Each structure stands twice: as C-alpha cells, then as structure tokens.
Amino acid sequence: MSELLAVSNLSKTYHKGKISIHAVDDVSFHLCKGECLALVGESGSGKSTVAKMITGLEAADKGEIRLGGKDIIGLSGKAQREVYRDIQMVFQMPVDSFNPRIKLGDGIMESMINQGISREEARVRAIKYLNICELGPEFADRYPHQVSGGECQRASIARAIAIKPQLLICDEATSALDVTVQAQIMKLLTQLKKELGMSQLMICHDLALVQEVCDRVLVMHHGHVVEEGTPDEIIINPQQDYTKKLIESIL
Numbered sequence: 001m002s003e004l005l006a007v008s009n010l011s012k013t014y015h016k017g018k019i020s021i022h023a024v025d026d027v028s029f030h031l032c033k034g035e036c037l038a039l040v041g042e043s044g045s046g047k048s049t050v051a052k053m054i055t056g057l058e059a060a061d062k063g064e065i066r067l068g069g070k071d072i073i074g075l076s077g078k079a080q081r082e083v084y085r086d087i088q089m090v091f092q093m094p095v096d097s098f099n100p101r102i103k104l105g106d107g108i109m110e111s112m113i114n115q116g117i118s119r120e121e122a123r124v125r126a127i128k129y130l131n132i133c134e135l136g137p138e139f140a141d142r143y144p145h146q147v148s149g150g151e152c153q154r155a156s157i158a159r160a161i162a163i164k165p166q167l168l169i170c171d172e173a174t175s176a177l178d179v180t181v182q183a184q185i186m187k188l189l190t191q192l193k194k195e196l197g198m199s200q201l202m203i204c205h206d207l208a209l210v211q212e213v214c215d216r217v218l219v220m221h222h223g224h225v226v227e228e229g230t231p232d233e234i235i236i237n238p239q240q241d242y243t244k245k246l247i248e249s250i251l
C-alpha cells in the first residue's frame, strides 16, 4: 500500500497563563492509502490534538505533515482549501457538528457548493451519500433536532464523505451512541474504506471496535507514541508497561 499521510516530529504546546501543556511531543507516524489506523491512549494523551493539527484546526509548533508527499503545514488560500477538502473529520457529538437552523441536506451541500459544485448537483450528491449512510432522502429536509443521535452521526459522515476525502478522521465518532448504532456506523465506515479506498484515522477508546475495524494501532501516552502494531499485537500481546495497563483498564 502506498503512503497517504506522513506525520514527522509533530509537537504542540498549549499555554494557559504561566502553565504550559505539552499536548503532543515529537510524534511521527504514517498512514497508507486505504488503511485504517487507530489512535488510542488515556484521556489527555494528545490524540485529538494530533487530529486537529492534521485537519488544520490547531497550528503545529514543530514538525511536518505530508499528504500525498506534499507538506500541508502553513498553506494558505486556494492550496489550503484544496488540501483540507481531502481531509474530513467526524466529531464525537453529532448534533453539535450541524448548525441547528440549517436542514441536514443544506449542511451536507454547503461544502460541495463552496467547492464550486452547482446547488442541483450538490443536492443529488447529498441524497446519494445520505443513502450510502442508510438514511432516506426525507432526512435532507430535517433539522438536526428532528433526528436521533445515530441518524445525525450518519448525516455527519455523509457530509464528510460527500466530498470524497482521501482521509477521514473520526474522533470518538461513535462513543456518544448506543452499542447497536455504534456497530452499524463502524460497519459503514469499513464498507466505505473498501468501496472508496478511503484512509481512516480513528480515535477510539473501544478496543473491541479497534480490533474489528482497524489495520494498525498507535498508542499515545503524555503526548508521545509509545507503541505501534497490529490490533492483535497491541491488544493481545502488548510490549510496553503503559500499553499493558491501558489494555487492562479498558478491558
């Protein structure tokens, strides 16, 4: 598999008054095309900060992020818009990710229209991707408060995939949902990976889900990557003491 994303020596420190929080410290990893990589670690270990730097929501202090060989840090204008179209993120709280005053269909169409796609075509594509996410066309005309959490999360996945990103980042995308809906959404993401060849970076606390859907796992602790391997290597035969404790605490 060829490499899609290469993260090298990435670091981020947050400053709050006199306190400095080294959220991410010298993190390096890669992600291949069509691969699903899990990022696991206890709360506060830096997982979301890594994801936010990749999506450009946080600026990196140091390091390099390459997408398809091109350094994406510090881009601006059209080059930046083009790159971030290829990286989409799905967040934990589905309802918060849509504007409550905008119908789901219009929310999904927005980024396509921003890309220059006509309203008519954007509407057709919004309905197509809602359908891929197992939501009927009627969902396009509903407001976020008129659907369940699971349906809203499907709609946010539809919005993310409608613009055919090369990389989909899911930050605890299913943890607010009940177990059956969680399983359905993970199945859907695996299907999308196979059908669209999309690479995925999953931040996930649920090791059973990681084992089921991810190809490789990175373990983060205090802003560092402490271990990397296949799900079986990490979950069944962890090498580092921190990973052993993490697995014990989660299982």
Ligand SMILES: Nc1ncnc2c1ncn2[C@@H]1O[C@H](COP(=O)(O)OP(=O)(O)OP(=O)(O)O)[C@@H](O)[C@H]1O
Binding pocket: 014, 015, 016, 021, 022, 023, 041, 042, 043, 044, 045, 046, 047, 048, 049, 050
């Ligand atoms: N905007 C911010 N300002 C200040 N500190 C922050 C900010 N965002 C995150 N942090 C801190 O950086 C550290 C890493 O946070 P981050 O959200 O990346 O961890 P995480 O592993 O994703 O945690 P969780 O699993 O709880 O979401 C934490 O100590 C957090 O409090």
